Amino acid sequence: MKKITIGEAARQSGVKVPTVRYYESIGLLAAPSRSEGNQRSFDPADINRLAFIRHARELGFEIEAIRALLTLQDDPHQSCASADAIAKARLIEVEQRIRSLMALKAELETMVEGCGHGRVDQCRVIEVLADHGQCTHPHH
Amino acid sequence: MKKITIGEAARQSGVKVPTVRYYESIGLLAAPSRSEGNQRSFDPADINRLAFIRHARELGFEIEAIRALLTLQDDPHQSCASADAIAKARLIEVEQRIRSLMALKAELETMVEGCGHGRVDQCRVIEVLADHGQCTHPHH
DNA sequence: TCTTGCACCTCTAGCCGCTAGAGGATGTAG
DNA sequence: CTACATCCTCTAGCGGCTAGAGGTGCAAGA
Numbered sequence: 454m455k456k457i458t459i460g461e462a463a464r465q466s467g468v469k470v471p472t473v474r475y476y477e478s479i480g481l482l483a484a485p486s487r488s489e490g491n492q493r494s495f496d497p498a499d500i501n502r503l504a505f506i507r508h509a510r511e512l513g514f515e516i517e518a519i520r521a522l523l524t525l526q527d528d529p530h531q532s533c534a535s536a537d538a539i540a541k542a543r544l545i546e547v548e549q550r551i552r553s554l555m556a557l558k559a560e561l562e563t564m565v566e567g568c569g570h571g572r573v574d575q576c577r578v579i580e581v582l583a584d585h586g587q588c589t590h591p592h593h
Numbered sequence: 594m595k596k597i598t599i600g601e602a603a604r605q606s607g608v609k610v611p612t613v614r615y616y617e618s619i620g621l622l623a624a625p626s627r628s629e630g631n632q633r634s635f636d637p638a639d640i641n642r643l644a645f646i647r648h649a650r651e652l653g654f655e656i657e658a659i660r661a662l663l664t665l666q667d668d669p670h671q672s673c674a675s676a677d678a679i680a681k682a683r684l685i686e687v688e689q690r691i692r693s694l695m696a697l698k699a700e701l702e703t704m705v706e707g708c709g710h711g712r713v714d715q716c717r718v719i720e721v722l723a724d725h726g727q728c729t730h731p732h733h
Numbered sequence: 734t735c736t737t738g739c740a741c742c743t744c745t746a747g748c749c750g751c752t753a754g755a756g757g758a759t760g761t762a763g
Numbered sequence: 764c765t766a767c768a769t770c771c772t773c774t775a776g777c778g779g780c781t782a783g784a785g786g787t788g789c790a791a792g793a
Contacts (some may be wrong), residue, residue: 460740470741475780490788492741505723512697512722516779522722525713533716537708540718544701551694554687557652561684568677573665576673578680582652582662583645598760600769610770615751630759632770656750 456488457495466503473503481506481520514543563589596628597635606643613643621646621660654683703729 463470476482482502485493502523509519518539525536560581567577581587603610616622622642625635642663649659658679665676700721707717721727 458740459742469781471781472779474742479779488788490741492788501723504725508725509722510779512700522719525716526719526723529712529714531713532711533708533713533718534710536713536716536718537705537710540701540705540708544698544705547694547698547701551691551698554691554694558684558687558691560652561680561687565677565680565684568673568680570674570677571672572669573671573673573676574669576665576676578673578676579662579666582649583641583666585644585648598770609752611752612750614771619750628759628770630770632759650750 457497457500459493459495462493462495462500462503465500466507468503468507476503476506479516481516481523512543513547514539518543560588597637597640599633599635602633602635602640602643605640606647608643608647616643616646619656621656621663652683653687654679658683700728 457465459470459473462468463473466473468476473482477484482499485495485499488494505523505526506519509522514522521539522536525531525533564578564581567581569575569577573579597605599610599613602608603613606613608616613622617624622639625633625639628634645663645666646659649662654662661679662676665671665673704718704721707721709715709717713719
């Protein structure tokens with residue numbers, strides 16, 4: 454049986470070494486076995502789990518949501534309704550965030566376009582920030 | 594001269610009371626004068642400054658960017674090139690964030706649509722998370 | 734075999750931008 | 764005068780890591 458060091462696990466999963474230890478410390482990853490010299494020794498399943506966590510983090514899932522998803526993955530005979538619900542909730546969050554950012558984008562564009570590159574007392578950027586009423590899209 | 598309490602300042606600016614104190618503590622807002630009983634007493638300029646900060650925070654500017662913008666506002670004869678640069682940088686950030694979130698959205702939609710509401714071992718949500726290679730848009 | 738040098742270990746503290754709570758003082762209305 | 768909201772300071776905590784100190788393990792070259 455090949456032993457996988459934490460560095461190797463990090464490389465293969467794309468999760469940084471201190472982050473792997475962090476995930477272990479919060480119980481997202483089971484504590485691996487240790488070598489004689491007290492060094493962590495991971496097995497391939499741990500790498501998969503780390504990759505799963507990393508992917509979910511990239512998709513913006515919170516640690517607690519990932520914990521729930523991992524619990525589901527660990528017991529494949531359960532209904533996947535919860536996984537579906539978690540993903541749907543995340544989708545709604547993302548959609549709201551996009552809408553909000555689009556409004557911000559419009560606002561920032563107006564600010565930047567209106568800037569005559571003169572002095573601060575005529576600067577639209579500063580002006581709009583100082584007075585929310587000047588916003589074209591006040592929904593942020 | 595009317596004295597504005599911290600609670601009133603919070604109400605008028607839309608910044609929470611502890612956050613007002615926090616902004617003072619990090620030097621974003623000058624320490625206001627105090628009443629005989631050591632209570633903060635703000636003036637209308639402070640309310641404006643707080644509203645400016647709040648608006649900038651809503652637009653996602655970082656505290657240090659806001660500090661820079663406030664410095665510019667305090668000296669209206671300066672060129673507004675820096676304000677412009679800060680806003681442009683923020684605009685680029687927002688655009689990138691939107692692009693990234695759109696990719697996430699597509700991914701999450703595929704996951705949710707593919708879910709047959711059966712058991713976890715057939716769940717597309719879990720499956721895709723476990724294997725990044727199944728992503729339709731691997732750019733996240 | 735020895736030494737070099739990287740990778741590993743634990744532990745604590747820090748990042749951002751607040752937020753919460755303890756424990757007490759002040760101010761105001763009835 | 765009492766009740767009660769609001770204020771004060773201070774410390775600690777949130778999420779999700781990241782950085783650094785100070786020490787140990789291990790493999791490869793001389």
